[in-house]
Amino acid sequence: MTRNFSAWPVLLVLSLISLPLAIMYASVFVDSFTNTPPGAILPNEFTLAHWRFLVDPSIAGNIWVATLNTFIFALSMVVIVTTISAMGGYAVSRLNLPYRRFFLAGIMVMHAFPSVTLIIGVFLVLQFAGLYDTLAGVIMVKATLMLPFGIWIMKGFYDAVPWEIEMAGVQDGASRFTVWRRLILPQVKPGLIALGVFAFLDGWGEYLLPRILAPTSEFRVLSVYLQQISVTDSINYDFNLFKSVGLYYTLPVLIVFIVFQNRLMNIFGGGTKG
Amino acid sequence: MPIQLQDFTKRFDNTTVIERMNLEVHDGEMLALLGPSGCGKSTTLLAISGIHRVNGGQILFGEEDVSEQPSQKRNVGVVFQNYALYPHMTAYQNIAFPLEVRGMGREQIDKEVRAIAALVHIEQYLERRPGQLSGGQQQRVALARALVRKPGVLLLDEPLANLDAKLRLEMRSEIRRIQQETGITAILVTHDQVEAMSMCDRIAIMNEGQIIQIDTPTEMYRNPKTQFVAGFLGNPPIAFVNGRASGEAIRLDADEVTLPLPTGARRPKDGEPIVVGIRPEIFGVNGGSPIGGRVSFVETQGRENLYDVALPSGAVLRSIQPVRHDISVGDQVTWGVNPDALMVFSQDGTRL
Known part of the structure; x- marks a missing residue:
């Protein structure tokens, strides 16, 4: 790369802007391992006491079960959303299906709908179907709400694959399904990976739906766990414990993001075509 | 295999693109469909390949009416203008794909792929992906993929349009050589009269969905039937x-x-x-x-x-x-x- 101008002014501005964020992360990290005397700014002792929630279920229940639940929830998102979007996106992009325009318009509208506004209707449907207060119910609702986004993104990726590849595949004697699986799917893999990561992160961070649609269930995700230890008016409210759980909860997100950040950007590169 | 189009008609929605077209291609012949863009030559090609349904008339391969058969059953090899190679597969896998789909054994596939690669002179590039091949090499791979399962008919849709002038000259004679060596019946779609005249046994000039004249290149040039044909040929x-x-x-x-x-x-x-x-x-x-x-x-x-x-x-x-x-x-x-x-x-x- 040739440089037309020096990079340091840009870097300086960026660091200044992101300084509050960096300080915040640093203080969360430091606070979760130390104790600070009241009134002081700097901590005075190192302790692992704030991480006792990892081994002591008496604080707010078993964190490992909550972690496992969150993983199950997030991975279900990945599986359901990528599978259905991979097929649905292909269908609306390539197949001459009846009511295609209607579907596309519906997907667009659903995509633009904030999920909170649907919550009463969703609640009634779940209640009626007997899925209220179950893991399966929450997973289905969350996945459904993510699908319009997923299908739309995948449609954009499929639209970018040339028709001729499909024609060539058919001419080579392959069925439409084989063409899709062996020839077209590999072309949209970057989009599928990005969508999967996105679905994972979205599922991992979901709070509202499990809280409302499965309030008493045994199934408890990390976001609900976090909420339960942060009841600010309780006597034994431990702010450093809250920070530690928060850090624990954020860690996988940070790791996933660092690993996949380039792939995530793909969504905005390939998914823009309407 | 001889090909015959009888009263072939193609409509898109309510627009009739081709009406009652008749065409006969002899066995082992290379025929050019030549015409300005939008004259229906690519539509005709895609109808013969089976990608477009016919709206009327018949398409015969030999004695067999294939009008209602899907592409997969027609046994037609097609080379597309942009080659349509599968970008995630190596040249070898690209050529092997039609055979794999047919469920051929691995050893047999290997034998066939190497034989066809030798015919089109790409033995040394088999492990490369399309992105690592030059335009001419991609063209050869596309030809090999179209020919590897020994189709009865080879269709070429503007195969030289994406090549630079020098390569175009080279591939012109290469395609003709391969066609003659395999003795396959071929149809070449092009808007370039030089390609049509230099590569084909006969030329069919099309305009507005109709075949105006079918003749050998020399006869067509010397003896055009209409002003359109006279104006189209000659540079x-x-x-x-x-x-x-x-x-x-x-x-x-x-x-x-x-x-x-x-x-x-x-x-x-x-x-x-x-x-x-x-x-x-x-x-x-x-x-x-x-x-x-x-x-x-x-x-x-x-x-x-x-x-x-x-x-x-x-x-x-x-x-x-x-x-x-x-x-x-x-x-x-x-x-x-x-x-x-x-x-x-x-x-x-x-x-x-």
Whole structure:
């Protein structure tokens, strides 16, 4: 790369802007391992006491079960959303299906709908179907709400694959399904990976739906766990414990993001075509 | 395998693109579908391949009516303009794909792929992906993929359009060589008359969904049936001048020039408006009927020069001659036209 101008002014501005964020992360990290005397700014002792929630279920229940639940929830998102979007996106992009325009318009509208506004209707449907207060119910609702986004993104990726590849595949004697699986799917893999990561992160961070649609269930995700230890008016409210759980909860997100950040950007590169 | 189209009709929604077209391709022949863009030649090709459904008429491969068969069953090899290679597979996997789909054993596939790779000269590139191949090599891989399962028919959709001039020349003879070595019946779709004339046994010229004329390249050039065909073939193109019949002669409009009617042409009625076609190579010869005009443009082509000669009426004739230095733009010239090679068309474009 040739440089037309020096990079340091840009870097300086960026660091200044992101300084509050960096300080915040640093203080969360430091606070979760130390104790600070009241009134002081700097901590005075190192302790692992704030991480006792990892081994002591008496604080707010078993964190490992909550972690496992969150993983199950997030991975279900990945599986359901990528599978259905991979097929649905292909269908609306390539197949001459009846009511295609209607579907596309519906997907667009659903995509633009904030999920909170649907919550009463969703609640009634779940209640009626007997899925209220179950893991399966929450997973289905969350996945459904993510699908319009997923299908739309995948449609954009499929639209970018040339028709001729499909024609060539058919001419080579392959069925439409084989063409899709062996020839077209590999072309949209970057989009599928990005969508999967996105679905994972979205599922991992979901709070509202499990809280409302499965309030008493045994199934408890990390976001609900976090909420339960942060009841600010309780006597034994431990702010450093809250920070530690928060850090624990954020860690996988940070790791996933660092690993996949380039792939995530793909969504905005390939998914823009309407 | 011989191919036959009988009353083939194709509509898109309510637009009829091709109406009742008849075409016969002989076994082992290479036929060009030549025409301007939008004339329906690619539509015809895709209908033969099975990607487009026919709306009427029949497509016969040999004796068999394949009109209702899906692409997968037709056993047709197609080379697309952009080659449509599968970008995530190596050249080897690309060529092997049609055989894999058929469930052929691995050893057999390997044998077939290597044999076809040898035919199209790409043995050393088999492990590369399409992105790592040059345009000409991609073209060869596409040809190999189309031919590897020994189709009865090979269809080529503008196969040379994406290549640079030098490669185009090379692939032109390569495709012809491969076609002749395999003895396969082939249809080439192109808008480039040079490709059609140099590669094919016969040319079918199409316009607006109709085949205007089918002939060998030489015959087509020498003996076009309509003004459209005459204007489409030939580079530099033929010049047309309006005129009127008067007895045994033709009077060019607004010019004091009379030309004798070519022998063999049907006699037009006296005073009937006609169009005279003059190819560049028959104007500027020694002898013949003289036509005078002013040189309005000189195009250097290396071995030859192309002269545009404007007649007093404003019509422009073209003359191609060996390079000469005695003529420059603005000169008045009087050059001869070989009267026997003139082409005369009636007002509606049919040859007299």
